[in-house]
Amino acid sequence: MAERTPWSLAGRLRNLFGGGGSTADAPAEAPADTSPDAPAPTTTLAPPPAPVPVPLKRVIDEDTWDELEAALISADFGPRITEETIEDLKAKVDRFRTTDPRDLQRMLRESIEERLAKFDPTLRLTERPAVVLVVGVNGVGKTTTIGKFANFVRNYGRSVVIGAADTFRAAAVEQLATWAERAGAEIVRPQHQGQDPASVAFQTVEHAKRNGIEIVIIDTAGRLHTKSGLMDEMSKIKRVIEKQAPIAEVLLVLDATTGQNGLLQAEAFLETAGVTGLVLTKLDGSAKGGFVLAVQERTGLPVKLIGQGERIGDLTGFTPHVFAQNLVGV
Amino acid sequence: MATFASLSDRLTAALANLRNKGRLSPADVDATVREIRRALLEADVNLDVVKQFTAAVRERALEAAASQALNPAQQVVQIVNDELISILGGQQRRLAFAKNPPTVIMLAGLQGAGKTTLAGKLARWLTGEGHRPLLVAADLQRPNAVTQLQIVGEQAGATVYAPEPGNGVGDPVRVAEDGVRYAIDRQHDVVLIDTAGRLGVDADMMKQAADIRKATEPDEVLFVIDAMIGQDAVATARAFQEGVDFTGVVLTKLDGDARGGAALSVASVTGRPIIFASTGERLEDFEPFHPDRMASRILDLGDILTLIEQAQRAFDEEEARKVAEKFATDSFTLEDFLQQMQQLKNMGSIKKMIGMLPGARGMREQLDNFDEKEIVRTEAIIQSMTPAERRNPKLLNGSRRLRIARGSGMTVTDVNQLVQRFEQAAKMMKTVAKGGVPQVPGMGPVPGASYRGKPQKKKATGGSRSGNPAKRAAENAALAAGKKEPASAGGSGFGLGGGAGKGAPSEEDLAALQRLLGR
Ligand SMILES: Nc1nc2c(ncn2[C@@H]2O[C@H](COP(=O)(O)OP(=O)(O)OP(=O)(O)O)[C@@H](O)[C@H]2O)c(=O)[nH]1
Ligand SMILES: [Mg+2]
Numbered sequence: 001m002a003e004r005t006p007w008s009l010a011g012r013l014r015n016l017f018g019g020g021g022s023t024a025d026a027p028a029e030a031p032a033d034t035s036p037d038a039p040a041p042t043t044t045l046a047p048p049p050a051p052v053p054v055p056l057k058r059v060i061d062e063d064t065w066d067e068l069e070a071a072l073i074s075a076d077f078g079p080r081i082t083e084e085t086i087e088d089l090k091a092k093v094d095r096f097r098t099t100d101p102r103d104l105q106r107m108l109r110e111s112i113e114e115r116l117a118k119f120d121p122t123l124r125l126t127e128r129p130a131v132v133l134v135v136g137v138n139g140v141g142k143t144t145t146i147g148k149f150a151n152f153v154r155n156y157g158r159s160v161v162i163g164a165a166d167t168f169r170a171a172a173v174e175q176l177a178t179w180a181e182r183a184g185a186e187i188v189r190p191q192h193q194g195q196d197p198a199s200v201a202f203q204t205v206e207h208a209k210r211n212g213i214e215i216v217i218i219d220t221a222g223r224l225h226t227k228s229g230l231m232d233e234m235s236k237i238k239r240v241i242e243k244q245a246p247i248a249e250v251l252l253v254l255d256a257t258t259g260q261n262g263l264l265q266a267e268a269f270l271e272t273a274g275v276t277g278l279v280l281t282k283l284d285g286s287a288k289g290g291f292v293l294a295v296q297e298r299t300g301l302p303v304k305l306i307g308q309g310e311r312i313g314d315l316t317g318f319t320p321h322v323f324a325q326n327l328v329g330v
Numbered sequence: 331m332a333t334f335a336s337l338s339d340r341l342t343a344a345l346a347n348l349r350n351k352g353r354l355s356p357a358d359v360d361a362t363v364r365e366i367r368r369a370l371l372e373a374d375v376n377l378d379v380v381k382q383f384t385a386a387v388r389e390r391a392l393e394a395a396a397s398q399a400l401n402p403a404q405q406v407v408q409i410v411n412d413e414l415i416s417i418l419g420g421q422q423r424r425l426a427f428a429k430n431p432p433t434v435i436m437l438a439g440l441q442g443a444g445k446t447t448l449a450g451k452l453a454r455w456l457t458g459e460g461h462r463p464l465l466v467a468a469d470l471q472r473p474n475a476v477t478q479l480q481i482v483g484e485q486a487g488a489t490v491y492a493p494e495p496g497n498g499v500g501d502p503v504r505v506a507e508d509g510v511r512y513a514i515d516r517q518h519d520v521v522l523i524d525t526a527g528r529l530g531v532d533a534d535m536m537k538q539a540a541d542i543r544k545a546t547e548p549d550e551v552l553f554v555i556d557a558m559i560g561q562d563a564v565a566t567a568r569a570f571q572e573g574v575d576f577t578g579v580v581l582t583k584l585d586g587d588a589r590g591g592a593a594l595s596v597a598s599v600t601g602r603p604i605i606f607a608s609t610g611e612r613l614e615d616f617e618p619f620h621p622d623r624m625a626s627r628i629l630d631l632g633d634i635l636t637l638i639e640q641a642q643r644a645f646d647e648e649e650a651r652k653v654a655e656k657f658a659t660d661s662f663t664l665e666d667f668l669q670q671m672q673q674l675k676n677m678g679s680i681k682k683m684i685g686m687l688p689g690a691r692g693m694r695e696q697l698d699n700f701d702e703k704e705i706v707r708t709e710a711i712i713q714s715m716t717p718a719e720r721r722n723p724k725l726l727n728g729s730r731r732l733r734i735a736r737g738s739g740m741t742v743t744d745v746n747q748l749v750q751r752f753e754q755a756a757k758m759m760k761t762v763a764k765g766g767v768p769q770v771p772g773m774g775p776v777p778g779a780s781y782r783g784k785p786q787k788k789k790a791t792g793g794s795r796s797g798n799p800a801k802r803a804a805e806n807a808a809l810a811a812g813k814k815e816p817a818s819a820g821g822s823g824f825g826l827g828g829g830a831g832k833g834a835p836s837e838e839d840l841a842a843l844q845r846l847l848g849r
Contacts, residue, residue: 070377076560079371138583138611139442139556147473168611170481171474178473178497224586255442259374259560261588282441285529286569287562310441310471 059099065090068108075288075327078260081297085111109328115293116320119302123277123317125153127248129208131216131241133201135234135273136253137265138222141281143172145253145307146217147179148315159213160185163204165197165237166221176219182312186213197221197233198240205244216245225268235272251304253279256289266295275299281307284314288327359391362406373589373628376564379417379598386413414625417594422618423578423603428549431519432464434510436546438539438574439554440566441527444582446475448554448608449524450482451616456520457487464518466509467492468502468542471526479524486613489518502526502538507545523548530569539574551576552605555596557584563592564599571600581619582608589628662756664720668712710738711748723749 065086072082085108092107093099125132132149134142143166150160162180166172167190180187188204190197201218208216220237223230241247252275254262269275278301280289292303303318363384370380390409427433435452437445449465456463465483467490469475476496483490491509494500506523513521525542528535543551553576555563570576579600581593584607597604604619712720714737719725726734726749735742 073371073377074561076374076562079368137558137586139444141442143473169478170485171478174477175472175474224583226585226587255556255558257440257556257559257562257566259558259563259588259592260372261374261558261586262560264587265558282529284531285440285562286531286565287560291560 058101060093060101060104064101064104068104072290075290076259077290078263078294081290081294105328109324112293112327113320113324116296116303116323119296119300121277121302121304121318121320123249123304125215125248127246128214129205129216129245130214130248131205131208131218131245133218133220133238133241133247133250133273134253134279135220135250135269135275136222137224140222140253140255140258141279141307142222142253143176143179143219144310145251145279145281145305145315146176146219147183148307148312149305150180150183150185150215150217151312152315153215154184158215160215160217161204161208161211161213162187163201163216163218164189165200165204165218167193167195167197167200168221172219172221179312185217198237201237202240202244205241209244225265231268231272238273247274249277249304250275251277251279252301253281254289254292254295256280256282257285257287258289258291260291260294262291263295263298266299266301270299270301275301277302277304279303279305279307280318284308290327356392356395359388359395359406362391363388366410370591370594370628373591374560374563374595375591375628376561376595376599378564379595382598383413383417383594411622411625414594414628415621417598418621418624419597419603419619422620423605424618425605426549426577427520432510432513432521433519433550434521434523434546434548435550435552436506436523436525436543436548436574437552437554437580438525438570438576439527440529440556440559441472443527443554443556444608445469445527445554446478446482446524447611448580448582448606448616449479449522450486450488451608451613452522452606453483453488454486454613455616456522461520462518463488463520463522464509464513464516465490466506466512466521466523467494467496468506468509469524469526470494470496470500470502470505471498473497475524475526482613489516503541503545506542510546521546530566530573536569536573539570543574550578552578552580553596553602554580554582555592557581557590557592558586558588559592564595567596567600571602576600576602578603578605580604580606580608585609585615590624591628593624594628664712664715664723664752665717667752667756668709668720707738707740707744708748711735711740711745714738723752 068089069082069086072085073079077085088111089104089107093104096103098104124130134146136142146162150162153160160183162176162185164173164176164187166176173189177187177189186207188200188207190200197220204218205216207213218237218241220234221230223234225231238247238250250273252266252269252273254265258265266275266278278292278295280292280303283289283306296302303323306316306318306323308314308316366387367380367384370383371377375383387406387409390413391406394405394409425435437449439445446469453463453465465479465486465488467476467479469479474497476492476494480490480492491505491512493508494505502525506525509523510521512518523542523546525539526535528539530536551574553567553570555567559566579593579596579602581590581604584590593604596602604621604624607617607619609615609617711734714734715726719730719734726745731742731745731749734740735745738745
């Protein structure tokens with residue numbers, strides 16, 4: 001997966017850091033602003049515009065900081081983290097009396113990595129059964145993640161049952177069943193459309209206990225964190241499961257294309273669902289998911305899994321070093 | 331919520347800072363523009379768009395400054411608002427129908443944007459408009475997308491053309507093409523093609539979308555985008571524009587608390603209008619897009635000024651001061667209470683008023699719990715009291731309460747509650763009048779709309795006395811904040827307050843305003 005980093009900031013930062021000036025992918029019509037902002041060029045549909053010969057930057061100057069700001073903002077770091085990061089780096093540049101953009105690049109990577117590494121990405125699945133509840137807003141990739149995750153766990157020889165507690169969205173159960181089949185996992189379905197999701201979750205855990213199945217994964221309906229009724233429903237699902245068995249992980253799925261709203265999602269789900277870890281999906285697109293830095297820091301929740309595609313194998317663990325490296329391109 | 335609370339705060343503060351000046355200096359303009367820039371970035375507006383936007387605002391604001399305009403704060407708000415609306419497309423654009431049916435509409439967008447649900451909503455809406463839409467299941471990628479469309483179609487009462495099972499089986503281009511032919515044969519006048527979600531960077535899938543377009547020659551290609559999307563909106567929109575090109579945009583999941591800066595970016599960068607907004611999971615949660623509403627949402631300014639003006643018009647400062655005095659001196663009676671209530675009613679729909687407040691989205695539930703009939707009931711009870719009782723609630727013993735209950739068609743409990751509420755309110759207002767912050771358990775920030783005193787008695791010129799509109803606006807803001815003379819605040823169903831001193835609204839005033847606005 002090493003070369004597969006279409007979400008790298010590198011494209012943007014390359015000129016800045018004098019990485020060869022080969023990927024100046026500034027759209028010709030970039031309005032009023034000289035910084036490129038097209039996605040990293042890996043698999044872009046349109047052939048990247050002919051590389052504009054950019055003089056290699058030899059020293060750090062005002063432009064460097066402007067471009068760095070633009071790069072961080074466009075990666076969804078958000079204005080606050082961007083400001084903080086730049087201040088921090090300015091101080092470091094001063095302290096180490098460097099003028100070399102390559103030093104700056106390294107410091108940026110370290111700074112991002114440091115921030116990410118403060119949180120422990122380990123998944124805790126030691127209980128038997130280990131119950132994993134998957135939550136999130138609509139369309140972020142919960143069901144797909146469950147399919148991939150079930151497959152991942154199956155590859156370790158563990159038995160898995162999936163509970164179809166999204167009894168709301170049309171064809172959600174069928175979609176999950178397709179994934180369960182692909183992953184070789186059992187599935188517990190609602191007995192009828194619109195059945196109380198909590199009771200489906202309950203039955204799934206019950207089924208696991210009765211049959212000695214090691215891992216339970218519960219899919220839930222997508223819900224906007226602002227809808228109190230649906231959020232209450234979710235905490236009920238959680239409570240009902242806990243009557244049967246402790247919950248090992250509550251995973252909140254966040255879509256990498258999300259902007260600053262990701263923070264509000266995380267805060268709300270942490271409060272009502274007791275989230276224990278984050279899954280960042282759709283990192284195979286051009287979005288960078290920089291908002292997770294703010295999310296981790298504000299909520300203390302670690303990113304535990306990464307989704308990078310729609311196929312069953314497109315799920316990986318989260319490694320701060322790799323993530324930071326992919327973002328910054330060092 | 332916390333993350334964004336600072337935004338309106340800062341903007342309001344930045345604008346309030348202009349108030350004393352009466353005129354804008356270039357430095358004022360820069361300071362304000364900086365806050366606007368930050369506000370837009372926190373709302374996920376694309377950085378390039380932010381730069382363009384703030385440059386435009388700055389230029390116009392400087393012009394205003396140079397022309398020595400007297401009301402800078404208002405002018406800046408106006409400029410910002412105008413610019414936002416114009417980028418968002420100004421006028422609302424309608425769906426284009428083909429001269430020779432069927433009209434073909436193709437949906438395209440990222441994974442999870444909400445295309446399939448939207449297809450159902452559009453079908454339902456079109457049916458309501460007298461059309462006979464056909465839904466075509468051309469998302470053969472995502473597991474059971476076909477099934478989902480079939481269910482959604484059934485709910486919408488529309489026919490679904492689904493010749494292929496999906497889950498990777500079948501050719502979407504073929505299905506789309508056949509779908510149009512099927513529609514012609516069966517006299518469907520609109521064809522809605524649901525397609526698989528795809529990434530802008532996925533060359534194969536983008537080509538497939540382009541092929542679907544070529545094969546079906548749609549009258550509209552709608553780019554469906556999640557309101558919660560961040561900076562990637564532009565890269566993705568550009569990729570879709572180059573790949574398939576689209577004629578319009580649909581913004582989904584607007585029922586959340588996303589500020590929707592992406593809308594601005596996409597409209598600005600692609601020049602394509604936003605046509606519809608999707609606002610919930612039910613098929614009827616769907617409406618034509620309103621640029622002006624989106625503009626206030628992005629900046630989260632709400633109609634502060636309109637609101638303040640209305641409140642201003644409804645109340646009179648002199649009266650307010652009198653009532654404030656009454657509070658302070660403990661001579662506020664049930665009669666005054668009733669009068670206050672009635673003035674509130676005069677202000678028109680309270681819900682509508684509150685609905686105009688920024689941040690009111692988060693208070694929808696509280697709003698729904700707020701019952702204007704409450705005022706009518708209160709009125710009935712107080713009107714069944716004797717003047718003496720109204721002036722001195724201590725007279726209200728058990729038998730009097732029973733009589734009042736009978737006379738007003740309420741229960742004794744209702745009467746008891748009213749008296750209790752009155753006492754609480756009077757106590758609270760006394761505190762407010764003395765400058766303290768009320769502590770009222772169980773009372774949300776809402777039912778207030780609590781601006782100030784009394785209905786304006788046919789005053790020729792509306793609003794504050796200040797001849798300087800900027801000063802007036804700032805004063806009004808401070809009034810709403812509840813600390814300044816002769817204003818008030820509080821959480822009950824009427825206004826009031828007092829205190830003394832003129833001057834600029836302090837930080838706390840503005841914070842209080844925010845709190846009042848439901849933060
Ligand atoms: N490219 C890409 N697409 C993904 C990824 N994860 C999920 N998807 C796609 O995103 C869309 C939504 O995924 P779902 O798994 O149905 O999302 P969900 O959260 O279960 O959705 P609801 O249950 O409707 O709230 C589907 O088209 C998935 O194929 C990913 O990592 N990369
Ligand atoms: Mg799902």
